[in-house]
Structure formats: C-alpha cells, structure tokens
Amino acid sequence: MGKHWGDFQYEIYLNGMTGAVPRLPTDLTRLEALVERRLGPGPVGYVAGSAGNGSTALANRAALDRRRIVPRMLRDVHERDLSAEVLGRALPAPLALAPVGVLSIMHPDAECAAARAAAAQGVPYILSSASSTPMEQVAEAMGDAERWFQLYWAKDREVTRSFLDRAKASGFGVLVVTLDTPLLAWRPRDLDQAYLPFLHGVGTANYFTDPAFLAGLAKPVHEDLNAAVLRFVGMFADPGKTWPDLAFLRRHWDGPIVLKGVLHPDDALLAAEAGMDGVVVSNHGGRQVAGSVAAADALPRVARAVGDRLTVLFDSGVRTGDDVFKALALGARAVLLGRPYVYGLGLDGQAGVEHVIRCLLAEFDLTLALSGHATPATVTASDLEESPA
Numbered sequence: 001m002g003k004h005w006g007d008f009q010y011e012i013y014l015n016g017m018t019g020a021v022p023r024l025p026t027d028l029t030r031l032e033a034l035v036e037r038r039l040g041p042g043p044v045g046y047v048a049g050s051a052g053n054g055s056t057a058l059a060n061r062a063a064l065d066r067r068r069i070v071p072r073m074l075r076d077v078h079e080r081d082l083s084a085e086v087l088g089r090a091l092p093a094p095l096a097l098a099p100v101g102v103l104s105i106m107h108p109d110a111e112c113a114a115a116r117a118a119a120a121q122g123v124p125y126i127l128s129s130a131s132s133t134p135m136e137q138v139a140e141a142m143g144d145a146e147r148w149f150q151l152y153w154a155k156d157r158e159v160t161r162s163f164l165d166r167a168k169a170s171g172f173g174v175l176v177v178t179l180d181t182p183l184l185a186w187r188p189r190d191l192d193q194a195y196l197p198f199l200h201g202v203g204t205a206n207y208f209t210d211p212a213f214l215a216g217l218a219k220p221v222h223e224d225l226n227a228a229v230l231r232f233v234g235m236f237a238d239p240g241k242t243w244p245d246l247a248f249l250r251r252h253w254d255g256p257i258v259l260k261g262v263l264h265p266d267d268a269l270l271a272a273e274a275g276m277d278g279v280v281v282s283n284h285g286g287r288q289v290a291g292s293v294a295a296a297d298a299l300p301r302v303a304r305a306v307g308d309r310l311t312v313l314f315d316s317g318v319r320t321g322d323d324v325f326k327a328l329a330l331g332a333r334a335v336l337l338g339r340p341y342v343y344g345l346g347l348d349g350q351a352g353v354e355h356v357i358r359c360l361l362a363e364f365d366l367t368l369a370l371s372g373h374a375t376p377a378t379v380t381a382s383d384l385e386e387s388p389a
C-alpha cells in the first residue's frame with residue numbers, strides 16, 4: 001500500500017480542532033490572485049505573465065477544463081498507491097516540480113526552499129539553468145533526494161559541457177533539455193515594466209560560477225557586471241541548433257535525456273530517433289508562442305505517435321489534482337507542476353511549496369479514488385469525455 005496523500009484533509013480538520021486553519025488556500029487556483037496582491041508587480045508579472053495577449057496560457061486551461069472525468073463506481077479503492085516508475089526512477093507519485101528560473105524574485109530562499117520542499121515530499125526537483133542559486137548549493141540543500149537538471153543549451157560548447165559535468169557531479173540524474181526557448185518571446189507584462197532580472201545579474205548564478213564561462217571574461221564578475229551580463233545574453237540560447245546537434249548532448253550525458261517543449265508528434269519521433277529517453281509535452285506555460293496549440297490538445301497526439309518508445313511527460317496548465325488525472329488519461333506518464341509551486345514559494349517559502357505539493361497530491365489521490373482507480377496505472381482515455389465547447 002502506498003501513502004494515502006488524501007489523508008492530508010484529516011490532518012487539516014484535526015488541526016482545526018485547535019482553531020488552526022491552513023495558511024494558504026487549499027484550492028490552488030486561488031494562489032495567483034493572492035500573489036498579485038502581495039508581491040511586487042515586476043516579479044508577479046514575470047511569473048504570471050505569458051507571451052503576447054496570453055492566449056496560449058488561456059488555451060492550456062481551456063483544453064484541460066473541456067475534458068471531464070467520468071467517474072466509475074463500486075471498484076475497490078480502499079488501498080491506493082500513487083507511486084509511478086518514471087525514467088527508471090521509483091517516484092511516490094507521477095509528479096515533479098517544473099524548472100522555473102530566477103526564484104529569488106519570489107522569495108529570498110529561492111531554489112533551495114523549493115528544492116527542500118520537493119525533497120521533503122519525495123518529489124523530484126528540476127533545477128533550471130537560469131536559477132538564482134548555483135546548482136552545487138541546491139544539490140547540497142537536497143541531500144540525496146531525486147533531482148534533475150534543466151539545460152538551456154548555450155551557444156558555447158565549453159559552457160554546455162561544463163554545465164553537464166557539474167550537474168552530473170552534483171547528483172542530478174536526468175537531463176531536461178528545453179527546446180522552446182531559443183529566443184526570448186514577446187512578453188508584454190515584462191515589456192510594459194521593462195523588467196528582465198537577468199540584465200541585473202539575477203538568474204545567472206550557474207553561469208557566474210562556471211569556470212568555462214568565467215574563462216571568457218576579462219575581469220571577475222564583481223568588477224565588471226555589465227561585461228558578464230553581456231556574455232550571458234550572447235550565449236544563453238542558440239537559435240541555430242538543429243536535431244543532429246543532439247548527438248553532442250547524448251555523448252556527454254549518460255543518464256536519461258528528456259526534451260522539453262515538444263508539441264508536434266513528428267518532433268517526438270525525431271526525439272526518439274536521436275536516442276532521447278523522453279519528451280515533455282509543454283508550451284512553456286504559454287510563455288513562448290501566443291496562439292499556440294494547447295499543451296493538453298497536443299498531448300494525446302504525441303503519446304499516440306511514440307507509443308512506448310519514449311517516456312511522455314506533460315506540463316502547461318496543471319493547477320489541480322483533477323488536472324493531473326486528466327493529463328495521465330491523455331497519455332502522460334507524469335506531470336510537471338509549474339506556476340502553483342512558485343506562487344506557494346512567494347507566499348510562504350518552503351512551507352508554501354510543501355503546502356502546494358501536498359494539496360495537489362491529496363486532491364489527485366481523492367480524485368483517483370472517487371473516479372474508481374486505486375493506482376494511476378489504470379487511468380486511460382476512456383475515463384474522460386470532451387464536453388461540447
């Protein structure tokens with residue numbers, strides 16, 4: 001029998017006997033509005049904002065909302081087990097925290113707080129290349145808990161190679177390569193405030209501590225921040241990369257590699273041919289291409305195309321436990337949680353992130369059980385129907 005995540009509700013009710021209520025809402029869709037009220041407009045705009053007019057972020061939600069669960073009755077759901085094997089790892093639930101950069105704009109404890117929360121709940125933490133804390137420090141905060149590294153694939157081969165070596169040495173077991181950000185997108189909420197933390201040397205910690213990056217600077221970062229920022233901006237991403245370039249990563253990383261940002265079934269097939277282990281069906285939470293296909297609409301097509309050749313993960317729009325259920329029914333092996341944990345961090349540090357993880361998994365556990373499933377493995381497309389638009 002696995003852990004019954006849903007029992008979190010009894011803990012809350014029992015604490016209530018002494019007059020205590022949760023510090024944050026248990027309906028995670030309410031976090032964004034709270035953050036909008038409590039945090040500064042720059043950071044909030046950066047996290048909540050999307051590309052263009054926000055149409056893709058809205059479409060992500062609509063695609064999940066449109067699909068409705070059809071619960072089944074009289075199935076034994078007394079003993080439940082949410083555990084899932086993902087990329088050869090035994091996880092307590094089909095969930096990981098998505099890579100989100102620059103977390104120091106949300107909370108001073110930044111990535112270490114999020115990573116500790118993930119570790120405390122047994123959920124993998126995916127550290128962004130653009131973190132505000134060097135990867136070695138995040139690894140130290142996590143002990144031997146499961147951690148993956150997200151690569152922004154730099155123009156400079158030596159820096160990329162150095163990142164991979166450092167990530168490996170720091171115990172990051174899976175490489176998540178984000179393909180959808182070869183350029184920064186048109187993001188009006190950031191543009192209207194001229195807010196881009198990287199230009200102030202925030203979110204550049206992995207670069208500013210990297211020997212290969214520093215070797216290209218005439219002066220140390222603290223003596224010439226502008227030169228360091230310029231070098232970062234010039235190499236951060238590479239719009240010239242194509243599929244054959246993946247061979248370089250395959251050569252320099254011996255663990256699983258997952259490509260994040262795949263939406264077209266043909267790209268998923270190319271990933272399989274390039275020797276990759278998985279894909280994350282994701283549109284970066286609507287932050288890159290406005291007017292893009294919703295991630296949940298792309299998911300079943302990608303899952304069908306790759307069958308069991310690749311591990312299919314999903315993000316973009318996951319807010320609640322029933323969203324996790326729907327993503328699995330649409331063909332995902334596991335989901336990545338993005339903005340909600342970042343809001344939890346902004347509102348209450350590590351405790352806020354733990355609250356978000358526990359609420360999400362409690363709701364998922366109960367949704368699963370109340371829909372007639374004792375494990376995620378039995379959830380299929382036949383558990384959903386599409387409501388008319």
Ligand SMILES: Cc1cc2nc3c(=O)[nH]c(=O)nc-3n(C[C@H](O)[C@H](O)[C@H](O)COP(=O)(O)O)c2cc1C
Binds near residue numbers: 099284286339
């Ligand atoms: C503020 C913010 C920063 C992000 N930074 C990164 C990043 O550094 N690397 C990356 O691969 N994805 C990044 N993402 C995308 C997330 O990994 C994930 O795909 C996205 O948050 C999913 O959408 P959702 O949060 O709306 O569910 C970022 C997302 C947000 C909101």
